[in-house]
Amino acid sequence: MHISEGYLPWKHALGWTLVAAPFWALGLRRITASVRRDPRQRLELGAAGGFVFLLSALKLPSVAGSSSHPTGIGWGAVRLGPEEMGVVGTMVLVFQALVLAHGGITTLGANAVAMAVVGSWTAVGVFRAARWCGLAEDPSLFLAVAISDLATYATTAFQLALAFGGNHAGVGATMLRFLGIFGVTQLPLALAEGMLAVFVSRLLRSSPLSLRESVA
Amino acid sequence: MSPMRRWTVTLACLLLGAWWVVRVVSGAIPRGTDDLARQEVLRVAPDFRPGGALPWSLGSSEVESGMFLLQAAGGLLLLVWSAHRLRTPT
Numbered sequence: 001m002h003i004s005e006g007y008l009p010w011k012h013a014l015g016w017t018l019v020a021a022p023f024w025a026l027g028l029r030r031i032t033a034s035v036r037r038d039p040r041q042r043l044e045l046g047a048a049g050g051f052v053f054l055l056s057a058l059k060l061p062s063v064a065g066s067s068s069h070p071t072g073i074g075w076g077a078v079r080l081g082p083e084e085m086g087v088v089g090t091m092v093l094v095f096q097a098l099v100l101a102h103g104g105i106t107t108l109g110a111n112a113v114a115m116a117v118v119g120s121w122t123a124v125g126v127f128r129a130a131r132w133c134g135l136a137e138d139p140s141l142f143l144a145v146a147i148s149d150l151a152t153y154a155t156t157a158f159q160l161a162l163a164f165g166g167n168h169a170g171v172g173a174t175m176l177r178f179l180g181i182f183g184v185t186q187l188p189l190a191l192a193e194g195m196l197a198v199f200v201s202r203l204l205r206s207s208p209l210s211l212r213e214s215v216a
Numbered sequence: 217m218s219p220m221r222r223w224t225v226t227l228a229c230l231l232l233g234a235w236w237v238v239r240v241v242s243g244a245i246p247r248g249t250d251d252l253a254r255q256e257v258l259r260v261a262p263d264f265r266p267g268g269a270l271p272w273s274l275g276s277s278e279v280e281s282g283m284f285l286l287q288a289a290g291g292l293l294l295l296v297w298s299a300h301r302l303r304t305p306t
Contacts, residue, residue: 004250006267007257046298053291057284059248068249100283102250106267153249160253164261174260181252199225204299 002093002111003156005104012163017109020090023117027087034084048076049088051200056092060189068185070193071115071152074123074145075200082120089116114155123148138198146194153182 008016034041055072077085090112096102103111123144130140157178165174257264 002250004254004266007254009264010267040302043298043302047295047302050291050293050295050298054288054295055291057287057291059281059284096287100280100287102280156253160257164257164264169260177260178253178256181256182249185249 002096002103002115003107003159005097005107007104008107008110008159008163010106012159013106013110015109016107016113016159020109020112020117023083023086024090024112027083027085027090030081030083031087044080045084045088048080048085049091051076052085052088052092053095055193055196056096060192068153068182068189070189070196071119071149072193073115073119073152074148074193075141075197077120077123077148078127078141078144078197079201082117082124085120086112086116089120110159111156114159115152118155119148119152122151138201141201142194142198144194145197146190149190149193150183150186153186154179157182 031041031045035045052072055070057069059069071089073085073089076088090108093103093108093111093115097105097108126147127140127144130143131137135143157175160178161171161175165171169177254266257266
């Protein structure tokens with residue numbers, strides 16, 4: 001779910017862009033340093049980027065007569081790092097806005113914070129917490145990716161509630177309304193994305209790919 | 217993973233993918249959460265006037281579906297190509 005062009009008041013659009021900007025700068029710095037250290041890192045970024053491109057384009061029917069799409073961010077964040085995925089996710093959003101007229105340019109900052117930043121960092125945080133609790137890698141990855149997906153949509157609900165809830169029903173009640181729209185649709189997709197991430201991870205583990213070890 | 221299992225999984229993925237493509241092309245995918253969210257914004261804040269839409273559009277839902285298919289195909293190609301290159305020793 002991307003906030004469409006023009007559907008955020010300009011102050012909120014600007015504010016979220018300012019929130020996203022340091023993460024873009026950090027991510028670009030990390031990518032530059034890692035590619036300089038090892039040029040083959042470009043291929044790892046390509047693989048993660050391809051995964052995000054693929055999953056974020058899959059408009060899948062869900063329950064309640066609606067559809068949505070997974071994000072693909074969680075898997076890449078756990079494998080490569082949240083800083084790098086902040087940039088990769090934003091590039092996908094830019095592509096979708098410019099080529100597919102999906103999402104927006106003024107809302108790019110808000111969409112990037114929801115998907116590329118919160119999604120990435122949530123995935124890594126949940127993965128590390130699950131591993132610290134003694135869970136094996138596969139269930140940890142499943143939880144990380146599924147919760148990351150849900151966190152993205154929860155953030156979008158919060159952004160919209162912050163923009164439109166203040167003068168009406170209140171931010172909390174408005175956020176619950178938006179969560180009611182996203183949550184029912186997104187929950188089965190988040191679980192499916194978690195399972196897919198585990199499947200892809202197992203596939204790569206059993207092949208001699210030189211993907212970087214998990215960030216945890 | 218045994219070769220038989222790998223083939224089974226690959227075939228299952230191909231069938232699922234074909235089913236999804238047919239659903240997308242035939243327009244059978246129901247309304248997205250983006251549309252529902254836009255509606256809800258206007259319901260929650262009836263005074264709000266959305267800013268300008270993007271000056272370019274895809275024209276029709278069929279073209280939009282086709283472009284998303286292309287994005288998915290491009291992503292899959294990039295993923296497979298990158299994975300293949302990573303397997304190739306330097």
